[in-house]
Amino acid sequence: MKGSANGSYRYQVGGALGQDVPSYVTRVADRQFYEALQAQEFCYVLNSRQMGKSSLMVRTLARLKSEGWAGIVLDFSAKDSQVEQAERWYNGIINQLSRDFGLLGNTRSWLKERDFLSPVERLEEFIETVLLPGMNERIVIFIDEIDSTLNLPFTDDFFALIRACYNKRADNPDYKRLTFALLGVAAPAELISDKKRTPFNIGQAIDLKGFGFEEAQPLLKGLETKADNPQAVLAEILKWTGGQPFLSQRLCQLVVDNTEFISAGKEAESIGKLAHNCLIDNWESQDEQEHLKTIRNRLLSNEQKAAYLLELYRQIHQSGKLKFQNTTEERDLQLSGLVVKRDGHLTVYNPIYEQVFNEQWIDTELGKLRPYAENFRAWVASGGKDESRLLRGQALQDAKQWSLNQNLTYQDQQFLAASEGKEIQEKNAAAGKEAQLQREIKDREAAEERNQLLSDANKKAQRRISIGVVVLVVAVVGAATVGGLAKQKVDNANEQVKAANFQVDAANKRVQTANSQANAANERVKTANSQVDAANKRVQTADAQVGNANKSLKQAQIKIREAQTKEQEANNNAARAIKQEQQARKEVEDAKKNVKETESREKEILAKLTVKENELQQTSTKNEETKAEIANVRQLVALAGQLRNQSSSDSDEALRLAALSFNIDNHELKQSLLLAVKSQVYQQLKDGNNANNDIQGSQSNLSKTDKKFLYSRQGLQVQVLVQKTQGNLLAQNKKTQEAIESYSKAFNILKNHPNDTDFTKDNQLLTGENIESVYRSLRELNPQDKEVETQLTKHLYAQLEYYLNPQIKNWQTADIKTYQLMLNLAKREKVGYLDYEQINSFSCLDLQNIDKLWVNADKRFGFSVQKEIWIKTGNRLGIKPGDWTDKDYDNYLQFARAVGWYDDKLEGTTSRSRSGFVSDDLLIKRIKEDSLYGRGGLPRKALGILSYNKVLWMYGEWGVSRASLRLVKCNI
DSSP: OOOSOOTTOOOOOSSOOOTTOTTOOOOHHHHHHHHHHHTTOOEEEEOOTTSSHHHHHHHHHHHHHHTTOEEEEEEGGGGGGGTTOHHHHHHHHHHHHHHHHTOOSOHHHHHHHTTTSOHHHHHHHHIIIIIHHHOOSOEEEEEEOGGGGTTOTTTHHHHHHHHHHHHGGGTOGGGGGEEEEEEESOOGGGSSOOTTSOOOOOSEEOOOOOOOTTTTGGGGGGGTTTBSOHHHHHHHHHHHHTTOHHHHHHHHHHHHHOSSOBOTTOHHHHHHHHHIIIIITTHHHHOTTOHHHHHHHHHHSOHHHHHHHHHHHHHHHHHSOEEOOOOHHHHHHHHHTSEEEETTEEEESOHHHHHHSOHHHHHHHHHHHOTTHHHHHHHHHTTTOOGGGSOOHHHHHHHHHHHTTSOOOHHHHHHHHHHHHHHHHHHHHHHHHHHHHHHHHHHHHHHHHHHHHHHHHHHHHHHHHHHHHHHHHHHHHHHHHHHHHHHHOSTTHHHHHHHHHHHHHHHHHHHHHHHHHHHHHHHHHHHHHHHHHHHHHHHHHHHHHHHHHHHHHHHHHHHHHHHHHHHHHHHHHHHHHHHHHHHHHHHHHHHHHHHHHHHHHHHHHHHHHHHHHHHHHHSSSOOHHHHHHHHHHHHHHHHHHHHTTTOHHHHHHHHHHHHHGGGOOOHHHHHHHHHHHHHHHHHHTTOHHHHHHHHHHHHHHHHHSOHHHHTSHHHHHHHHHHHHHHHHHHHHTTOHHHHHHHHHHHHHHHHHOTTTTOTTSTTOSOOHHHHHHHHHHHHHHOTTOHHHHHHHHHHHHHHHHHHTSTTTOOHHHHHHHHHHHHHHHTTOTTTTSEEHHHHHTOOHHHHHHHHHHHHHHOTTOSHHHHHHHHHHTTOOSSOOGGGOOHHHHHHHHHHHHHHTSBOTTSTTOOTTOGGGBOOHHHHHHHHHHOTTSOTTOOSOHHHHSEEETTEEESSOHHHHHHHHHHHHHTTO
């Protein structure tokens, strides 16, 4: 038998493996990473923890340095103490680059001289003016532990800058010498969290897989003295670890540390025993390097996602594999390290994980997270059929409250929806039973009343008959007695007979009277019975009449609803006419105001021109460039005046750009802008020849512009405006393909230079409307390009966020942008309104995002606030227009009053009058004047113009009703 120990050999379990570590396993990723960096490709190695990323980085950097590269590692995990201090964070990066590459003598002074720049602009300046000119070598910058930055509020700009460095290679060859490599536990989509910005979509992904058997041969060295067949031992180790680097090194070390020698044929038994004893059983106490705990913590760290991730993992654990759909949750599971993608499916990474994180563990963790875990599991086990497990009452309310901030699985959503539906069903059934019971009580009382009448009549008749019979019997008995006495006492017979005869006569009379009374009583009984029969017939007749009345009532109600619908449509038409009149008046007022503003702007521009002309007159040398600029500005002002009668907004835009042109120093760039704006105005004036001449002149000046100015912030924006204007002209002339090319150039500039073309900054040449126009024009000509649609949606989100910014708070425009965004998301821009089904199926995530923007801007506003008020004012959820009752409309008016949409005090307003609805302008005016007014009043347009059965509903009754139901279903 061989020796039982190999004391001189140690595997490195955890940490980066340097060049001299013999157990380092070279994988395919090593070659791919090195070759990609050699080719100066940007790279990223994004994977779960303890997969060998740091070891790969250290060895690759050493190899590149040996070939003459300059390289550095920026470890972001060391910068956690500087959270939310963007300036220190960026300055630390600049300081490390300067120090390690020996670039600046006094970094602090350099930073202080540029403190007027934003932190990311300082880093950009350092790269362009210090790093690249100061080094002749090829440069690689490794950025390790990038996941440490994901929660910082300012690193979107950093990763956008890295992307910008890549994009600048096309214009500045120096940037080709600079290469970045990103490493960490993250997905590329997470690097830029702002969904309105272009995602991080550059570079080559390096797939860092587990050890294969052939690759893992360096691990054999330590096993050779511990087993008869070290190859078989290694195969068993990889079987248990799935090739996971940390676990493979760890299990190899356990074999080395174990005193038992592994005989041939005992490999599976020995390795299985080690895996159970040292890794799986009581794993929490044995996981000293917290490998398994790290997996658990990452899986459970986000309480909102934890339940969903656990259920998703359960599916994989139970079925063995699950088709990969590339969802966010699937990527989160991969980054935890618990599962791996193989052949297009997700599967548990290895048997060790499978046995540690088993079904019992899943149930335990879900029980900690989900307050209704036991009922839920039983309901799922029954295939959703065991209704006794559904929640009711306070338990349901508690579960719904808990679910508000959770990322629920589909089964969770089904369970809660089924519970809510069952509770509503039971409440309705109880209410129905109560109503039936009340009807039965009333029917029974009516029957008893009729029976009592008949009973009373019978009793009275019987009583009278009984009295007559008694009298008759007494009389007959008396007569018999007197006859007997007469025979015994003859002497007294005559007197007694007379007396008896008298009494018999009297009795006979009384009998006759009794008989008459009995007959009369019988007659009265017959009469009473006849009356009861008649009453019953009247009841039957009345019942029939009620039935007919109910039928008539239903028919009348149908007619009333039809009439109400027609009245509604007529009211809507009237309301539209009123709104159009109000809008027309507003447009007149706005036009007057715009004329004044435009005249003021024209005077300001002309004043600047006068100053320029005076400067020219005072100089001895004629400045032809300035003269040309002045001529173009004067022509542009004159053309804007002509355009004002057709389109005040286009005229204002032309004057705005004319005024901003004075801020441009470079002559060619300024001329390019002015000529492009003139071309746009000529297009509006239907002067095709001049429009074409000016856009050609604009492009000519653009081609002569120095690159320094051309790719400056102003230069990039001028390029967008020029390409947009040329695209418009080409599209008008039906040159579709050429127009697409022009719009695409503008689109690519916007996509690749989001910071430089950000419309939210002051004194920008580009407006949000300019950018939107590029996206919409390109989409119209090339609707198959989904990227354009995505960018348009992001831009609409950005515009909404901008107008809701606390510094801006342009409520009216934000309301319009919400309306436009929702139409875009629902693919309803062409028809211009949402219908019943679009509201019913609107994306919960988008509703939530829009609601958050409004609520964050002002706690008064948002869909969630409107839903709360809708329910509190007694309104029903999800009512269709044809189902509205007077009660529903009264409740709606209560809601409209509460949110400021309806005012009983408006002139001409009567009870339930349409004239009481507040116009958009008045609503906004009141909101601006009173910080407490109009809670729930915005957004309005998105729910105010909707359609049902091709009828437009202008005041949002059913829109709010349906939207409130959707919000309830979406847990908003």
